[in-house]
Amino acid sequence: MTERNEAGVWQEVPSPFCGIASDDLTISVNDQQVTVIENGDPITVKGFETPITDTVPRVDGQETSLANAVQRIAELMRDSQQTVISGLGTDLNGARSAMALADKGRATVDHMNSTGAFRNFLVLQDTGWMNTTLAEVKNRVDLLLVVGSDIESAYPRFYERMVWPQETLFSQDIESRDVIYLGKAPSGDASTSPKGKKAQVIPCDDADLPEVMSVLRALIAGRTLQADQIGGIAISVLSDLAEKLKAAKYSVVTWSAAMLDFDHAEATVQTLCEMVKDLNVETRSSGLPLGGKEGDTTVNQVAAWQSGYPMRSNFNRGYPDYDPYLSDSLRMLADDEVDTLIWVSSFDIDRTPPKTDTTTVVLGRSGMTFGQEPAVFIPVGTPGIDHAGRAFRTDSVVSIPLRQLRDSGLPSTFEVLSAVEQAL
Amino acid sequence: MLMKLTGGRIVDPAHGVNDEVRDIYVNNGRIVKAPSDGKIDQEINLRGKVVMAGAIDMHTHIGGGKVNIARTMLPEDHAADVVARTELMRSGCGHAAPSTLTAGYRYAEMGYTAGFEPAILPINARQAHMEMHDTPIIDKGGYVMLGSDDYLLRMMAANDDQESINNYVAWTITHSQAIGVKVVNPGGINAFKFNQRKLDLDEKNSFYGVTPREILLRLSRAVKELGIPHPLHVHGCNLGVPGNMNTTLDTITGIDGLPMHMTHIQFHSYGTEGDFKFSSGAAEIAEAINSNKNITVDVGQILFGQTVTASGDSMMQHAAHSHAHPNKWVTMDIECDAGCGVLPFKYKDQSYVNALQWMIGLETFLLVEDPWRIFLTTDHPNGAPFTSYPHLIKLLMDKSFRNDVLSELHPEAQKASRLASIDREYSLYEIAIMTRAGAAKLVGLADRGHLGVGGAADITVYTDDDDREKMFSKPDYVFKDGKMVVENGDLIDVTWGTTHVVKPEYDNSIEKELKGYFDKYLTMKMGNFKISDDEIVDDGRGSLTIQPLHKGGRI
Numbered sequence: 001m002t003e004r005n006e007a008g009v010w011q012e013v014p015s016p017f018c019g020i021a022s023d024d025l026t027i028s029v030n031d032q033q034v035t036v037i038e039n040g041d042p043i044t045v046k047g048f049e050t051p052i053t054d055t056v057p058r059v060d061g062q063e064t065s066l067a068n069a070v071q072r073i074a075e076l077m078r079d080s081q082q083t084v085i086s087g088l089g090t091d092l093n094g095a096r097s098a099m100a101l102a103d104k105g106r107a108t109v110d111h112m113n114s115t116g117a118f119r120n121f122l123v124l125q126d127t128g129w130m131n132t133t134l135a136e137v138k139n140r141v142d143l144l145l146v147v148g149s150d151i152e153s154a155y156p157r158f159y160e161r162m163v164w165p166q167e168t169l170f171s172q173d174i175e176s177r178d179v180i181y182l183g184k185a186p187s188g189d190a191s192t193s194p195k196g197k198k199a200q201v202i203p204c205d206d207a208d209l210p211e212v213m214s215v216l217r218a219l220i221a222g223r224t225l226q227a228d229q230i231g232g233i234a235i236s237v238l239s240d241l242a243e244k245l246k247a248a249k250y251s252v253v254t255w256s257a258a259m260l261d262f263d264h265a266e267a268t269v270q271t272l273c274e275m276v277k278d279l280n281v282e283t284r285s286s287g288l289p290l291g292g293k294e295g296d297t298t299v300n301q302v303a304a305w306q307s308g309y310p311m312r313s314n315f316n317r318g319y320p321d322y323d324p325y326l327s328d329s330l331r332m333l334a335d336d337e338v339d340t341l342i343w344v345s346s347f348d349i350d351r352t353p354p355k356t357d358t359t360t361v362v363l364g365r366s367g368m369t370f371g372q373e374p375a376v377f378i379p380v381g382t383p384g385i386d387h388a389g390r391a392f393r394t395d396s397v398v399s400i401p402l403r404q405l406r407d408s409g410l411p412s413t414f415e416v417l418s419a420v421e422q423a424l
Numbered sequence: 425m426l427m428k429l430t431g432g433r434i435v436d437p438a439h440g441v442n443d444e445v446r447d448i449y450v451n452n453g454r455i456v457k458a459p460s461d462g463k464i465d466q467e468i469n470l471r472g473k474v475v476m477a478g479a480i481d482m483h484t485h486i487g488g489g490k491v492n493i494a495r496t497m498l499p500e501d502h503a504a505d506v507v508a509r510t511e512l513m514r515s516g517c518g519h520a521a522p523s524t525l526t527a528g529y530r531y532a533e534m535g536y537t538a539g540f541e542p543a544i545l546p547i548n549a550r551q552a553h554m555e556m557h558d559t560p561i562i563d564k565g566g567y568v569m570l571g572s573d574d575y576l577l578r579m580m581a582a583n584d585d586q587e588s589i590n591n592y593v594a595w596t597i598t599h600s601q602a603i604g605v606k607v608v609n610p611g612g613i614n615a616f617k618f619n620q621r622k623l624d625l626d627e628k629n630s631f632y633g634v635t636p637r638e639i640l641l642r643l644s645r646a647v648k649e650l651g652i653p654h655p656l657h658v659h660g661c662n663l664g665v666p667g668n669m670n671t672t673l674d675t676i677t678g679i680d681g682l683p684m685h686m687t688h689i690q691f692h693s694y695g696t697e698g699d700f701k702f703s704s705g706a707a708e709i710a711e712a713i714n715s716n717k718n719i720t721v722d723v724g725q726i727l728f729g730q731t732v733t734a735s736g737d738s739m740m741q742h743a744a745h746s747h748a749h750p751n752k753w754v755t756m757d758i759e760c761d762a763g764c765g766v767l768p769f770k771y772k773d774q775s776y777v778n779a780l781q782w783m784i785g786l787e788t789f790l791l792v793e794d795p796w797r798i799f800l801t802t803d804h805p806n807g808a809p810f811t812s813y814p815h816l817i818k819l820l821m822d823k824s825f826r827n828d829v830l831s832e833l834h835p836e837a838q839k840a841s842r843l844a845s846i847d848r849e850y851s852l853y854e855i856a857i858m859t860r861a862g863a864a865k866l867v868g869l870a871d872r873g874h875l876g877v878g879g880a881a882d883i884t885v886y887t888d889d890d891d892r893e894k895m896f897s898k899p900d901y902v903f904k905d906g907k908m909v910v911e912n913g914d915l916i917d918v919t920w921g922t923t924h925v926v927k928p929e930y931d932n933s934i935e936k937e938l939k940g941y942f943d944k945y946l947t948m949k950m951g952n953f954k955i956s957d958d959e960i961v962d963d964g965r966g967s968l969t970i971q972p973l974h975k976g977g978r979i
Contacts (some may be wrong), residue, residue: 125499169945284616
């Protein structure tokens with residue numbers, strides 16, 4: 001458990017920032033300054049060490065009390081025809097309070113990472129998948145196929161923690177593990193084995209990935225092809241890959257939906273997931289979608305159990321009206337369908353609201369700066385630093401308890417949104 | 425405030441009270457003696473009404489990862505049953521995979537005051553509790569799943585002693601905040617990860633060399649020796665496979681007389697006779713239950729229509745995936761701990777197999793003689809959504825209704841079943857045993873499921889009606905911990921129930937080895953795995969109720 005020793009050093013601290021919930025961090029806290037001493041990475045270090053600047057809420061740029069700021073948000077919502085609550089970079093109870101407020105205030109809910117997340121949800125809701133979780137990867141993977149994603153840039157410790165452990169449950173020789181990239185090449189060496197075995201890279205452009213994945217699936221299904229290359233890749237190379245996947249005992253196919261940033265990438269995710277199902281006719285293979293940043297998994301989970309749907313429901317008619325297209329908050333803002341935007345972003349000061357003329361309320365991490373001052377800004381605490389909480393990691397299975405590491409006095413998103421709901 | 429419930433017809437099998445007119449007094453959420461001075465603050469006239477304890481669903485998938493996968497993947501199912509917000513209630517959705525809020529409201533409106541999630545993966549227990557925390561009114565709790573976790577299988581492969589296994593079981597139940605232990609396809613979920621596609625009772629896991637029979641014996645012994653009141657909760661081998669009745673009979677007789685609860689037994693009672701190579705094994709299974717007093721079962725009745733099956737049994741769900749309706753499905757391997765599979769499913773009354781499944785479930789209800797050892801479930805939502813319970817009660821209590829429904833089903837299935845010839849009709853008293861007194865005893869709830877002094881004032885009041893479906897759909901009143909939450913079938917107040925757990929004792933020295941295991945092989949620290957009592961209390965509306973262990977168990 002996260003615990004503090006006498007010197008003000010915390011052990012076994014979980015990271016709500018890294019998506020894979022690394023919980024082996026050692027962290028020191030001196031007054032308000034947090035320092036990652038052990039097991040940090042660029043994303044986690046930034047997450048923990050971003051200093052506190054402002055602590056006072058502002059309305060129209062003027063400092064005011066929290067109570068006044070809350071009243072102002074409630075007024076805006078009362079006068080609103082269509083509120084959107086988005087961003088939603090928050091933890092379990094922040095998500096609960098956002099859902100309760102959306103329900104009462106007839107708002108639409110969305111998350112800052114929904115564009116990527118829905119590339120997966122649309123597949124889940126259409127055909128499903130066979131997926132796995134991180135500890136299974138750690139102990140079982142013999143072939144890791146990375147599709148269209150430079151995962152180490154977003155998940156710096158994924159390889160160290162999940163692919164190159166010192167020991168596994170089934171006495172597998174770690175060096176026997178193969179890593180193959182299809183699409184983007186890795187930006188660093190995290191995918192290189194401890195003894196220096198490099199990942200195989202089968203490069204292609206994002207624009208060619210839909211075709212390349214379709215061909216790979218076809219080869220695995222035993223279809224014969226007329227073409228001898230696709231997207232600049234020789235069919236023989238893809239045939240080799242297909243044979244390796246069929247020969248593997250526990251292959252894992254991973255992708256970051258956020259990095260599959262092209263039109264209708266959900267169709268490519270679907271091809272990938274169906275390919276994994278095909279492989280399971282004879283052997284074992286699993287998908288592993290990587291996400292879990294800025295509370296996206298947490299918020300989608302809470303929304304699903306409280307409303308039946310992930311993000312992108314509109315409560316305007318008094319019940320959850322789910323539509324992945326119509327309730328896309330970015331589309332709604334662009335089409336001028338929103339009069340009040342409530343943006344929650346308690347993890348990362350750089351995840352500011354989208355540029356819009358719509359009246360904007362921000363519950364943001366202290367230190368956040370704006371090109372255009374929002375109508376209301378409330379600096380809120382960061383879960384796992386300023387207040388306790390819980391957060392899900394990428395696989396939607398494991399959640400971690402977050403501890404309060406310092407006493408900053410910053411309110412939690414839960415406290416603020418619950419107060420707004422009361423005031424409504 | 426002292427409340428008197430006057431003149432109801434009390435049906436309280438825990439005290440052998442069968443339809444006797446009595447008064448009940450309630451104070452501070454508890455049932456109390458009549459005040460010596462006769463002073464009361466409020467009186468509610470229940471003359472002529474049927475009064476039972478609040479009903480307890482001892483097996484219902486209401487929270488946790490697979491349930492939430494089911495919710496997320498079924499927008500089209502919710503669309504037909506979206507639930508609007510009211511002054512009192514949050515919005516949500518109902519039917520097969522209801523939102524937590526709607527599930528709580530609807531259970532209460534049906535007179536249920538507790539529900540138990542039967543498949544809590546240790547590594548996913550935190551989520552199950554989050555969801556149950558957001559389930560209003562009813563009490564909740566759950567059974568933690570073991571038997572396909574690599575830690576237990578390693579211990580068994582190393583032939584560790586029973587004491588070590590007991591410690592591990594007690595440690596897991598304590599830190600996942602559970603009230604019982606469940607095993608799903610013993611060892612089979614693990615075997616599926618090694619590409620085994622079936623695992624019979626005496627078939628070895630290809631890596632560990634351990635068999636399902638050994639797992640069942642080890643775990644049921646642990647549960648008994650720890651004094652955990654709820655017997656090992658078993659989802660057996662070969663779910664859904666024609667001919668699995670033989671495995672089930674073997675499982676019943678092979679448990680050395682240890683207490684064992686076999687869940688959704690209907691799905692495990694299939695023979696291979698007839699033109700369709702699919703027949704009812706209900707008579708043989710019921711006979712085995714009748715003669716083995718250590719066995720309890722719940723039925724997992726199927727009812728016709730669209731639903732979704734959500735199970736920890738990744739192996740058998742994968743094997744069944746071609747039956748998914750609509751055609752989408754999920755399986756997951758989970759964290760060297762367990763797995764899950766989610767398949768939408770439509771039971772059709774003109775399908776031979778589905779019709780016979782319906783008959784097998786009802787045959788089982790009617791042929792098992794002791795209502796204290798059989799429980800009313802649809803394995804929500806796997807056989808049908810829990811909202812169909814009043815319909816199921818009518819099928820059990822009303823032979824002519826049952827036979828009318830039967831006569832409309834697949835004709836060949838009718839010929840293959842003896843259901844039409846069974847005359848038994850359940851009495852109100854027997855229904856109260858199955859859904860109250862027996863369920864509380866089985867789960868290990870000392871203070872629920874009865875109307876005796878000292879019990880929690882979870883009380884449901886019905887208007888007697890020959891149409892039992894109507895009667896059980898809309899209670900006149902439901903009291904939860906003494907507070908009226910339902911009046912004339914409608915919710916009038918929203919409260920938050922408690923979470924029932926047991927805390928068996930264990931030798932803390934096992935944490936040394938467990939910590940090393942977590943550090944080396946898992947992806948979270950042992951300390952962060954543990955769910956604290958504070959997490960159950962959460963924002964203040966949750967609470968923890970520690971139920972007593974059986975004598976012989978160490979407290």
